[in-house]
Amino acid sequence: MIGVIDAHSPEVQEELADLISQGEARELAGGGIQFQQTVLILGCEVEIKEAERGEAHFLVYLPTLDAMQAFTRWLSERCKNVHLSSQRIHASIRELQDTASDLGGTVVPAHIFTPHKGLYGSCTDSMKEVMDPALVDAVELGLSANTRMADQFSELWDKTFLTNSDAHSLGKIGREYQSILMEGRSFAEWRKALRREEGRGVSVNYGLTPQLGKYHLTACQGCQTLLPPDSALRCPVCGFKRVVRGVAARIEQLADRELGQHPSFRPSYVEQVPLEFIPGVGPKLLQKLYDSFGTQMDVLHRVTEQDLASVAGEKIAALIVRAREGALGVQAGAAGTYGRITDR
Numbered sequence: 001m002i003g004v005i006d007a008h009s010p011e012v013q014e015e016l017a018d019l020i021s022q023g024e025a026r027e028l029a030g031g032g033i034q035f036q037q038t039v040l041i042l043g044c045e046v047e048i049k050e051a052e053r054g055e056a057h058f059l060v061y062l063p064t065l066d067a068m069q070a071f072t073r074w075l076s077e078r079c080k081n082v083h084l085s086s087q088r089i090h091a092s093i094r095e096l097q098d099t100a101s102d103l104g105g106t107v108v109p110a111h112i113f114t115p116h117k118g119l120y121g122s123c124t125d126s127m128k129e130v131m132d133p134a135l136v137d138a139v140e141l142g143l144s145a146n147t148r149m150a151d152q153f154s155e156l157w158d159k160t161f162l163t164n165s166d167a168h169s170l171g172k173i174g175r176e177y178q179s180i181l182m183e184g185r186s187f188a189e190w191r192k193a194l195r196r197e198e199g200r201g202v203s204v205n206y207g208l209t210p211q212l213g214k215y216h217l218t219a220c221q222g223c224q225t226l227l228p229p230d231s232a233l234r235c236p237v238c239g240f241k242r243v244v245r246g247v248a249a250r251i252e253q254l255a256d257r258e259l260g261q262h263p264s265f266r267p268s269y270v271e272q273v274p275l276e277f278i279p280g281v282g283p284k285l286l287q288k289l290y291d292s293f294g295t296q297m298d299v300l301h302r303v304t305e306q307d308l309a310s311v312a313g314e315k316i317a318a319l320i321v322r323a324r325e326g327a328l329g330v331q332a333g334a335a336g337t338y339g340r341i342t343d344r
Helices: 010-021 065-076 093-102 119-123 187-195 247-254 283-293 296-301 305-312 314-324
Strands: 002-004 025-027 033-035 038-049 055-062 106-109 138-140 160-162 177-181 201-208 268-272
Touching (some): 010 025, 010 065, 038 093, 055 093, 065 093, 093 106, 160 201, 187 201, 283 296
Parallel strands (some): 138 160, 201 268
Antiparallel strands (some): 055 106, 177 201
16 A cells, blocks of 8 residues: 555546546545555645744645545645645645545644654644644654654654655655554555554554664754754854754754653554665666565565575675664764665
8 A cells, every 4th residue: 555645636636537437446435546456545745834934744645536636626726836746835734634634634744853844843843833633643754763763752642653755766665664454455444543443553664774864963964064963053164054953853852751662552663774775785786686585675674694695695695684683883864965884
């Protein structure tokens, strides 16, 4: 099951409608669209900037194509070009929540801690200042934070954590995700899982090792020098006026609980080092691994070291297994640059 976050676009809607009319896809009774072996959940990402606040991104998920088309009509009166993705819209966050709710959908704050356009990273210190928390079923953590970090903030203790993320290329689709307990695949079942109703819920979160995220630590965007969390806006090294506060520092600023405390329903968080981060794994070897073992998730989590070595060699197989065990050295990412593995 995957979210299609450009589903507000009239062109995407036209394609979905054509697939349905041709019998290649079908709308499900519980919401969502079945296409071959995949269930599509229709979504849209929008940007809102309220007065005296920074921008923040929100994911809007709706159950049916009709509901998404109605949302597109609402959206078209509030943005410059409804055909594009991630549009800034002229509406308040609460107006967005009310609109989505009226259409049977939900709003999920996206990559909440990132300094660029995250709810807490850019917009507010507290969700209740800008949103109705009762209408927030879940939040998306983003690449630079994990469950241990986010649960230091008690405001999030009743929220389900999602670890999906933007997929700006084919290779990144499904790179971060969650396993969900549901009776079947549909929007209605997914919504029950977000609300942890009737035994549904997220059972495991799979996400990037936070230190590999692009905004984990505080740094200068100009010279990439790592800086203390409380650094001024101007870099003391190069004088550049854009010091980017890291996610780790932001969470520490907001934290009102000890590290390691979690609500009883919180599932485990499995940290992943994507194969593209493993030194020595290039496009050709990546394809060989896929041809031999199937998916990246098989390689990262299930294939034995011996079998990996038969395709990738002992050195790279050992790195993949050490990544699986959380034993690799990491140089943390900052100011828009991904972290990197230091072991070779």
